[in-house]
Amino acid sequence: MADNPRKGALGDGIREGERTVKENGEGERGTLSRRQVLQTLAAAGGAALIGASAEVFAENRISGWPDRKGMLTDLTECVGCRTCEKACNQANRLPEPEVPFDEKSVFEKKRRPTASAYTVVNRYANPKSSDKPFYRKVQCNHCNEPGCAAACPVRAYTKTPEGAVLYNKDVCFGCRYCMVACPFYVPAYDYESALDPRIVKCTLCHERVKNGGMPACAEACPAGTITFGKREDLIKLARNRIRKNPDRYIDHIYGEYEVGGTSWMYISGIPFDRMDFPANLVEKPLVEQTKGFLSAVPLVLTIWPALLGMCYAATRNKEGKE
Amino acid sequence: MKKATVIVVALALWIGVSAGAGSAAGGGVPKVLTLGSLSKVYEPVPFNHSGHVSMAGGCSDCHHQHGSTQVQACSECHRIDPSAFKKNVNVSRLKPCGDCHPASARAEDVGRPGLMAAYHQACFKCHRGEVGSVGKDPKGCTEMCHVPKEQAKLEEKK
Numbered sequence: 441m442a443d444n445p446r447k448g449a450l451g452d453g454i455r456e457g458e459r460t461v462k463e464n465g466e467g468e469r470g471t472l473s474r475r476q477v478l479q480t481l482a483a484a485g486g487a488a489l490i491g492a493s494a495e496v497f498a499e500n501r502i503s504g505w506p507d508r509k510g511m512l513t514d515l516t517e518c519v520g521c522r523t524c525e526k527a528c529n530q531a532n533r534l535p536e537p538e539v540p541f542d543e544k545s546v547f548e549k550k551r552r553p554t555a556s557a558y559t560v561v562n563r564y565a566n567p568k569s570s571d572k573p574f575y576r577k578v579q580c581n582h583c584n585e586p587g588c589a590a591a592c593p594v595r596a597y598t599k600t601p602e603g604a605v606l607y608n609k610d611v612c613f614g615c616r617y618c619m620v621a622c623p624f625y626v627p628a629y630d631y632e633s634a635l636d637p638r639i640v641k642c643t644l645c646h647e648r649v650k651n652g653g654m655p656a657c658a659e660a661c662p663a664g665t666i667t668f669g670k671r672e673d674l675i676k677l678a679r680n681r682i683r684k685n686p687d688r689y690i691d692h693i694y695g696e697y698e699v700g701g702t703s704w705m706y707i708s709g710i711p712f713d714r715m716d717f718p719a720n721l722v723e724k725p726l727v728e729q730t731k732g733f734l735s736a737v738p739l740v741l742t743i744w745p746a747l748l749g750m751c752y753a754a755t756r757n758k759e760g761k762e
Numbered sequence: 763m764k765k766a767t768v769i770v771v772a773l774a775l776w777i778g779v780s781a782g783a784g785s786a787a788g789g790g791v792p793k794v795l796t797l798g799s800l801s802k803v804y805e806p807v808p809f810n811h812s813g814h815v816s817m818a819g820g821c822s823d824c825h826h827q828h829g830s831t832q833v834q835a836c837s838e839c840h841r842i843d844p845s846a847f848k849k850n851v852n853v854s855r856l857k858p859c860g861d862c863h864p865a866s867a868r869a870e871d872v873g874r875p876g877l878m879a880a881y882h883q884a885c886f887k888c889h890r891g892e893v894g895s896v897g898k899d900p901k902g903c904t905e906m907c908h909v910p911k912e913q914a915k916l917e918e919k920k
Contacts, residue, residue, distance in 0.1 A: 517886075542904075544899045664879025667867070670869070
């Protein structure tokens with residue numbers, strides 16, 4: 441008796457299932473597949489014709505390489521000592537600067553990274569206290585999905601699992617699209633060497649990091665402004681600091697979401713646009729802005745000539761018969 | 763469960779009592795410290811501790827201390843291990859900064875500044891903008907605290 445209900449239930453289940461298949465089976469299946477085929481065709485055709493498949497790929501936050509490293513710059517801590525600039529210069533064996541590293545006159549102008557300085561520090565007025573200006577260290581932010589890499593026609597840029605975006609000068613032919621594509625105006629062009637032109641930018645000290653070290657600037661910073669670690673840990677650290685000191689920080693981690701997230705992130709005491717951070721950046725990776733269009737280009741180039749050719753051939757034949 | 767609560771309360775009381783005794787005694791406060799364990803570019807820094815004690819509102823202005831705004835989770839400073847407990851909870855003597863802040867910051871422990879950063883952050887609370895030109899001029903570093911090693915060598919030769 442005890443076994444029977446179970447058997448019955450099981451049997452009914454199977455029978456019900458069979459019934460469903462039998463009842464709905466052939467007719468439903470036929471229409472569904474026809475509809476599916478039509479839908480797929482329409483979608484593929486539409487994408488091929490107008491390149492509308494972009495939205496399918498959008499809103500992807502990259503989840504790969506969860507252990508990738510990053511940097512957090514706490515702009516409230518920086519005292520503008522320029523030790524990071526010096527450490528970067530030495531670690532990358534860059535030429536001696538024209539103005540020594542303990543010179544404050546460089547702050548009179550806003551600087552950009554150049555071929556001989558992968559990082560520079562700029563000064564900004566503090567609206568609350570003129571005695572305590574703010575400083576912003578500028579260098580490559582090592583985007584999660586870099587615009588420079590997307591724009592490069594020869595794949596000279598690589599996003600590494602450690603977090604750095606690296607540039608390979610051996611394949612670069614000097615088109616400088618990356619300089620235009622970078623939302624942070626970082627890649628610099630070495631105009632000095634006419635025979636061996638190249639792009640120059642921060643490497644996040646990739647070799648040092650791979651060997652278990654940390655980037656030279658983070659190691660040298662005496663003020664604890666630059667923290668190196670796992671990107672996930674840095675976001676937690678930044679949130680914690682903002683939560684504990686709401687008067688000291690504005691509630692924004694720059695680089696957490698900007699252009700799809702960057703390896704280098706910042707927290708600040710004043711709004712970021714007052715320190716010349718681009719404030720109008722989308723949260724989607726820049727690649728998403730162009731991927732739909734660019735992926736349609738090969739399709740348009742192959743399918744459109746064939747389609748148009750067929751139309752032409754068809755109409756010409758008619759004309760010929762008449 | 764009850765036993766554990768009693769022990770914890772007893773420990774808390776004991777810490778409180780001995781802390782009071784320690785601060786009342788007030789002995790063993792260093793006068794001038796030489797901070798040189800990290801010295802690479804600059805000469806070791808003679809730090810006038812007693813001078814700062816007379817100016818600061820209390821130890822907690824610079825040190826992590828019970829009841830101060832800089833307080834950490836207990837386990838940050840005290841390992842609750844019976845054999846080490848007595849040694850660790852010795853409130854009349856503060857732990858040297860370097861016991862917790864490593865000489866070089868570690869990527870695995872992002873919340874803990876390295877020793878150099880910890881020292882400087884304590885200094886910069888007052889010595890940034892208000893006292894001296896640190897924060898306004900990169901040369902401010904050498905103005906009050908740091909003598910570059912090269913300069914020290916040159917002066918020796920003279």
